[in-house]
Amino acid sequence: MAEVRLEDVSKRFGATTAVEGLSLTVADGEFVVLLGPTGAGKTTTLRLVAGLEQADQGRILIGGEDVTRADPASRDVTFVFQQYSLYPHMTVYDNLAFPLRSPARRQSEAAIRARVEAVASMLRISSKLGNKATRLSGGEMQRVAIGRALVREPRVYLMDEPLSSLDAKLRSEMRLELKRIKKELGATILYVTHDQVEAMTMADRIGVMREGRLIQIGSPHAIYTDPDDIYVATRLGQPxxxxxxxxxxxxxxxxxxxxxxxxxxxxxxxxxxxxxxxxxxxxxxxxxxxxxxxxxxxxxxxxxxxxxxxxxxxxxxxxxxxxxxxxxxxxxxxxxxxxxx
Structure with a gap:
């Protein structure tokens, strides 16, 4: 795993500033959640780290290496999207194995099988490996989408509201799964959500964003009990x-x-x-x-x-x-x- 550091990063789309002057460090093995409403710049921040967008200003470093202008494939990060994005014609096994069969990271079939079976066991979907993706429940499809990221063993995991399309019970179960996985793998995770419960229950630290700016960052307890302004105070707490x-x-x-x-x-x-x-x-x-x-x-x-x-x-x-x-x-x-x- 690796540290992620953003230094005074900005990104504009025409006249719209999506991210402005963002400085953030995610320590090696840390689970940081970016919290904020739609349009706060959370997903753009993930895409900048992944290399899917290029920063207009500032630097992005992964493991101490400047990757600001590097292409996505060379950054060794993996992205879990809000939608499952599974290949419907493939089995669960082949969906999980797909990243390991790419030309850039191709491994032997024996190594692929060992890794896929280990991840499937971790996610408790071993019995589903022979199923087509279309024969899975929503929670199972989300586990496969997360598993496809885990098989790669990248330096950094980027997750963009991966639980938002699940019902309340499944979200609760998957929050526990992600926390367990993070503990077992020691993974570096940068996670985006607008759901305060996800942020409070999973994060080592929460970064509250508004209109492209990082307003405050701290432990869930600190953000809840010691907010810097009204905006941050209203992000957490139910009611x-x-x-x-x-x-x-x-x-x-x-x-x-x-x-x-x-x-x-x-x-x-x-x-x-x-x-x-x-x-x-x-x-x-x-x-x-x-x-x-x-x-x-x-x-x-x-x-x-x-x-x-x-x-x-x-x-x-x-x-x-x-x-x-x-x-x-x-x-x-x-x-x-x-x-x-």
């Missing part, structure tokens, strides 16, 4: 962070200049009767089995708070809401770090 004007809920810890409070569900305490906090009304309750989401209206604003599944609160009840923690933001959306935030 999403509550953003309310300072003063809506009494909070003696707000620093000077704070105009917006970011209140995650764990920052709020709800009581059946107002007692020194803000007074609100339960507008809606979402029953989620192990917990309830209460939507509470306070001063024309609606906040989402957590409640026990056996709560006896009902729509229309008056409740007290108290801030027991908060993140503070200035008028420009940047973070103001105070005694409690």
């Amino acid at each position: 999403s962070i509550n953003l309310v004007p300072a003063g809506l809920i009494p909070d003696a810890g707000a620093p000077a200049g704070a105009v917006t409070l970011g209140l995650r569900t764990e920052h709020l305490r709800i009581t059946a009767k107002p007692n020194g906090g803000a007074c609100g009304t339960v507008a809606w309750i979402e029953h989620l089995g192990d917990q309830n989401h209460l939507h509470v209206e306070i001063g024309g604003r609606r906040l989402t708070v957590l409640a026990d599944p056996d709560t006896d609160l009902a729509v229309g009840d008056t409740v007290g809401v108290e801030a027991v923690g908060a993140l503070y933001f200035g008028a420009d959306g940047s973070r103001i770090r105070g005694a409690r935030g």
Whole structure:
């Protein structure tokens, strides 16, 4: 495996800047996830590393080697796309073996068989090797697509939202599979997603992108608990962070200049009767089995708070809401770090 380093990399398509001044290092054996909405520049970043696009500015290094102008084949990276891109007329075995039969990396059939069988075992699809790709479930096809990348043993794995077309149960299973594979192989992985759950559960570090720029990078815990601005704060958290004007809920810890409070569900305490906090009304309750989401209206604003599944609160009840923690933001959306935030 190898380190990947981008130094002040930019890419434009006509008048549109897809990536701007991006500097990022993915350490050898690290799993880094780029998180952001459509149009943030995530996929373009992957394509720049793969050599499918050429940077207009900056340098890209893999394993310390400058590959900025190198062709894709010489970079020794592999790309897992959002769509499976399997050969429908081939068996699972032949789909997995295909990269090892290319003229550039051709191996003996004995070596190919050993590698394919090892990867199939790792991905738990050994029983499917004789099946045509068209006879697989969605989860099995995704495993084959990932396996086709794994057989190559490249220096770097690039993955572009490979789980987005799977249902929730399969996504959960594949997240665990990818994490296990990364641990077993010690792989260097640069992964792109707009799904915060994928980012939080798989990444060693998360890089939050917006409009082609890397806004903040850090561990999942750091990005969640210590965001640099409102944009980063809203990328993680389910339900999403509550953003309310300072003063809506009494909070003696707000620093000077704070105009917006970011209140995650764990920052709020709800009581059946107002007692020194803000007074609100339960507008809606979402029953989620192990917990309830209460939507509470306070001063024309609606906040989402957590409640026990056996709560006896009902729509229309008056409740007290108290801030027991908060993140503070200035008028420009940047973070103001105070005694409690």
